[in-house]
Amino acid sequence: PLIRLEDYRPSDWLIDTVDLDIVLDPTRTKVRSQLQLRPNPAGHAGAPLVLDGDELTPDSILLDEVPLDPSLYSLSPQGLTIQAPPARAFSLRIETTLDPGANTKLMGLYRSSGVYCTQCEADGFRRITYFLDRPDVMSVYTVRLEARKAEAPVLLSNGNLVAAAELPGGERHFAVWHDPHPKPAYLFALVGGRLDHVRQDYVTADGRKVELAVYVEPGKAGRAGWALDSLVRCMRWDERVFGRNYDLDVFNVVAVSDFNMGAMENKGLNIFNDKYVLADPLTASDGDYASIEAIIAHEYFHNWTGNRITCRDWFQLCLKEGLTVFRDQEFSSDERSRPVKRIADVRTLRSTQFSEDAGPLAHPVRPRAYKEINNFYTPTVYEKGAELIRMLKVLIGEDAFARGMDLYFERCDGTAATIEEFLDCFVEASGQDLAHFAGWYEQAGTPTVVASGKYDAKAKSYTLQLAQSTPATPGQPEKKPVVIPVALGLVGKDGDLPLSSLSPALKAGGVVVLDQPSLSVTFTDVPEAPAPSLLRGFSAPVRLELDLADDELLRLFSADSDSFNRWQALQTVATRALVRAGKGDQSTLDGTATALAEAFSGFLAGPALADPAFAAQVLRLPAPADIAREIGRDVDPDAVHGAHRRLSAAIGTALAGHLASLRDSLVERGPYSPAAAPAGRRALRNEALGLIALGAPAEGARLSLAQFGEADNLTDRLAALAAMTLIPGAEREELINRFGELYAREPLVLDKWLMAQALIAEDGTLTRVKGLMNHPAFSLGNPNRVRGLIGGFAANLTQFNRADGEGYAFVADIVIALDRTNPQVASRLLGSFKSWRMLEAGRRAKAEAALRIVGATPNLSRDVSDIAARSLG
Numbered sequence: 001p002l003i004r005l006e007d008y009r010p011s012d013w014l015i016d017t018v019d020l021d022i023v024l025d026p027t028r029t030k031v032r033s034q035l036q037l038r039p040n041p042a043g044h045a046g047a048p049l050v051l052d053g054d055e056l057t058p059d060s061i062l063l064d065e066v067p068l069d070p071s072l073y074s075l076s077p078q079g080l081t082i083q084a085p086p087a088r089a090f091s092l093r094i095e096t097t098l099d100p101g102a103n104t105k106l107m108g109l110y111r112s113s114g115v116y117c118t119q120c121e122a123d124g125f126r127r128i129t130y131f132l133d134r135p136d137v138m139s140v141y142t143v144r145l146e147a148r149k150a151e152a153p154v155l156l157s158n159g160n161l162v163a164a165a166e167l168p169g170g171e172r173h174f175a176v177w178h179d180p181h182p183k184p185a186y187l188f189a190l191v192g193g194r195l196d197h198v199r200q201d202y203v204t205a206d207g208r209k210v211e212l213a214v215y216v217e218p219g220k221a222g223r224a225g226w227a228l229d230s231l232v233r234c235m236r237w238d239e240r241v242f243g244r245n246y247d248l249d250v251f252n253v254v255a256v257s258d259f260n261m262g263a264m265e266n267k268g269l270n271i272f273n274d275k276y277v278l279a280d281p282l283t284a285s286d287g288d289y290a291s292i293e294a295i296i297a298h299e300y301f302h303n304w305t306g307n308r309i310t311c312r313d314w315f316q317l318c319l320k321e322g323l324t325v326f327r328d329q330e331f332s333s334d335e336r337s338r339p340v341k342r343i344a345d346v347r348t349l350r351s352t353q354f355s356e357d358a359g360p361l362a363h364p365v366r367p368r369a370y371k372e373i374n375n376f377y378t379p380t381v382y383e384k385g386a387e388l389i390r391m392l393k394v395l396i397g398e399d400a401f402a403r404g405m406d407l408y409f410e411r412c413d414g415t416a417a418t419i420e421e422f423l424d425c426f427v428e429a430s431g432q433d434l435a436h437f438a439g440w441y442e443q444a445g446t447p448t449v450v451a452s453g454k455y456d457a458k459a460k461s462y463t464l465q466l467a468q469s470t471p472a473t474p475g476q477p478e479k480k481p482v483v484i485p486v487a488l489g490l491v492g493k494d495g496d497l498p499l500s501s502l503s504p505a506l507k508a509g510g511v512v513v514l515d516q517p518s519l520s521v522t523f524t525d526v527p528e529a530p531a532p533s534l535l536r537g538f539s540a541p542v543r544l545e546l547d548l549a550d551d552e553l554l555r556l557f558s559a560d561s562d563s564f565n566r567w568q569a570l571q572t573v574a575t576r577a578l579v580r581a582g583k584g585d586q587s588t589l590d591g592t593a594t595a596l597a598e599a600f601s602g603f604l605a606g607p608a609l610a611d612p613a614f615a616a617q618v619l620r621l622p623a624p625a626d627i628a629r630e631i632g633r634d635v636d637p638d639a640v641h642g643a644h645r646r647l648s649a650a651i652g653t654a655l656a657g658h659l660a661s662l663r664d665s666l667v668e669r670g671p672y673s674p675a676a677a678p679a680g681r682r683a684l685r686n687e688a689l690g691l692i693a694l695g696a697p698a699e700g701a702r703l704s705l706a707q708f709g710e711a712d713n714l715t716d717r718l719a720a721l722a723a724m725t726l727i728p729g730a731e732r733e734e735l736i737n738r739f740g741e742l743y744a745r746e747p748l749v750l751d752k753w754l755m756a757q758a759l760i761a762e763d764g765t766l767t768r769v770k771g772l773m774n775h776p777a778f779s780l781g782n783p784n785r786v787r788g789l790i791g792g793f794a795a796n797l798t799q800f801n802r803a804d805g806e807g808y809a810f811v812a813d814i815v816i817a818l819d820r821t822n823p824q825v826a827s828r829l830l831g832s833f834k835s836w837r838m839l840e841a842g843r844r845a846k847a848e849a850a851l852r853i854v855g856a857t858p859n860l861s862r863d864v865s866d867i868a869a870r871s872l873g
């Protein structure tokens with residue numbers, strides 16, 4: 001069944017309070033639920049009560065404390081319907097029995113390494129008890145948990161702890177939690193198990209004492225400190241920057257090892273994939289420290305953007321996700337380097353969202369229809385959704401944006417809101433009409449902006465022509481122009497030139513708003529021929545086609561005041577040559593290598609060391625997958641990969657001396673710190689190692705093995721491993737084995753080890769990956785293992801896309817097998833086929849055949865059949 005946005009109507013019934021009494025047991029957990037219902041004044045009077053339920057059967061049902069006669073209700077695989085409920089407020093008491101140990105879908109109540117935990121977003125609560133499982137039904141919850149003390153000494157739920165005691169006999173105990181804030185069912189959570197924790201007291205800016213704690217598996221408390229520290233920092237930041245204070249007496253974070261996604265913002269009880277909590281220098285990389293900080297912040301920020309203000313329906317998912325990603329990006333930018341964070345985010349946006357937008361799974365930031373909502377937790381909803389907030393801020397200005405946010409928090413607090421209600425706050429705060437801007441939420445596809453400029457030396461004027469177009473996407477053949485803020489500058493020999501123009505399209509702060517198919521802006525008093533610096537800070541999620549010669553791009557690299565565009569300038573130079581070479585014309589590759597090597601060496605000799613994290617980004621070429629996406633059709637992955645290797649190797653060779661002395665100058669002294677500055681130095685040092693490994697393999701191997709032996713942190717060990725994976729031979733295999741033994745008892749590190757091997761761009765990789773499925777640490781039951789090994793392989797451009805189709809067949813088989821136990825992880829993995837249509841005909845046919853085999857498999861989950869159908873559609 002297709003669910004459509006335009007079919008939304010309010011619930012006929014409301015649930016004011018929920019009282020849960022849950023007696024935890026590995027195979028027979030008892031759930032007693034007491035609901036206080038009443039007719040919704042906004043719904044249909046006299047409507048039946050249709051409660052959602054998934055894989056449930058009721059043990060008993062009482063209506064106003066009287067057993068409900070079986071003739072008065074009916075059961076279906078979707079739930080429980082009471083055809084003629086009383087047309088007034090009444091209570092329901094429903095008992096169900098669950099088997100959390102058998103719940104492999106990791107939705108609802110399940111066990112992870114013996115710990116009871118829950119995941120209810122988007123529709124998991126209906127796997128716990130019968131309910132109106134929709135985000136606009138908000139209730140006050142009181143939850144009593146009971147368990148054997150030995151099995152679950154820790155019992156947590158949402159809100160504040162109101163009672164806890166041992167039960168007579170001393171073997172069992174209980175805890176009662178009360179959450180005063182009405183919430184939708186998707187924010188419910190419970191945890192029960194043996195867990196260690198670290199804790200800290202916190203006082204909010206408005207004076208509330210809060211107990212913060214991070215719970216982890218026994219013995220791992222030593223790895224929970226960074227998450228707790230990140231939590232304190234992001235709470236202060238939200239007070240300072242958005243004026244948001246926390247609103248309960250406790251805030252708990254729990255790390256579990258089996259989790260479908262990254263983490264979940266359950267009210268007062270965030271549950272995390274342990275990958276995004278646990279960190280110490282030898283088991284977490286600099287990247288892990290940064291993602292833990294970002295995701296702790298993301299989930300915490302949801303307390304206001306998601307929980308206090310939730311979504312009316314799941315079409316509004318970007319209302320909380322896009323906005324919360326924007327907030328976590330801003331937090332990380334303030335904690336670290338803003339330009340480096342922006343570059344990293346844009347790399348991710350392009351690789352994940354642009355590729356989604358260019359393929360069969362493209363959808364608007366606010367989808368209009370879905371079969372399975374769990375398939376819409378996508379880069380488009382999250383990352384493009386965040387870009388829309390960022391553009392809004394550029395368009396109306398910082399002050400109006402801040403006033404709009406304040407108005408939103410004030411006006412929509414306690415409600416289940418829509419994008420329209422959100423945007424109205426900014427219309428009021430700015431006095432601007434945002435109707436055209438709102439089109440971004442409805443239209444899928446990445447717009448292309450074509451720009452060209454002309455300097456008139458006599459008139460001292462510069463005319464910039466901008467035109468936009470958006471390619472057709474599934475279900476949207478015709479596209480309208482969108483509102484594109486183009487932040488820009490004109491760069492002369494010595495830097496930025498002053499901007500003046502009579503065109504109304506030029507707004508304050510050097511922003512040209514392109515809201516028509518095309519536009520021309522003439523700048524006056526331009527003293528010299530400028531190089532245009534367009535989309536500064538990546539001011540809009542678009543592709544830019546700009547006809548600038550390489551030497552003008554090189555000028556931007558050295559003279560642009562905008563760091564993002566300095567980085568972009570060299571990326572563009574590299575991308576052009578790689579696109580040409582990927583299409584078979586290698587003629588410009590060596591010249592480009594020389595030009596880039598020259599630019600790098602000047603840069604490395606000069607200012608680079610002032611900001612090593614930025615320098616590392618400069619040195620990192622666009623990935624082969626980015627080049628494939630730019631080529632866009634009839635792609636030969638081997639040609640793209642070959643070009644990428646050749647360019648990298650040529651740069652590595654040309655810069656060999658520079659890179660070696662750079663590495664020496666960046667050696668860290670003193671103990672490991674995950675702070676941005678030392679992490680930036682490691683990033684640059686390791687970027688250099690990668691180039692050396694390709695340019696001079698023997699030297700690269702020597703340096704990698706030395707670095708592996710000396711490293712006091714996982715970042716440097718992983719970089720050594722990654723560099724060695726570029727160099728076939730016995731030494732590589734030895735290092736792989738050594739790494740595997742060293743970390744045999746560290747599953748999260750083994751995930752990276754599995755992935756590093758799955759990413760090797762060689763014919764033998766498929767066999768290697770199949771062999772690694774038999775590694776004692778691997779299991780199809782754990783999402784992190786699957787993402788590491790199989791997800792890694794599916795991201796391997798040349799090997800997933802093998803010409804013989806064996807890569808597709810392998811991943812398709814795993815999708816089919818996995819679908820029987822965990823449909824969400826299976827459907828995510830099937831999403832790896834999202835770019836199949838851009839490949840050359842032979843591979844395209846093989847990918848299509850694999851997709852058809854998946855699609856034709858009997859008894860597929862809705863998750864996988866939806867992705868299969870849309871991928872083929």
Ligand code: ARG
Nearest residue numbers: 121122261263264265374377
């Ligand atoms: N709301 C969570 C987050 O972004 C993601 C949970 C998604 N879960 C799911 N089963 N679709 O922080």
Ligand code: ZN
Nearest residue numbers: 298302321324
């Ligand atoms: Zn989120």
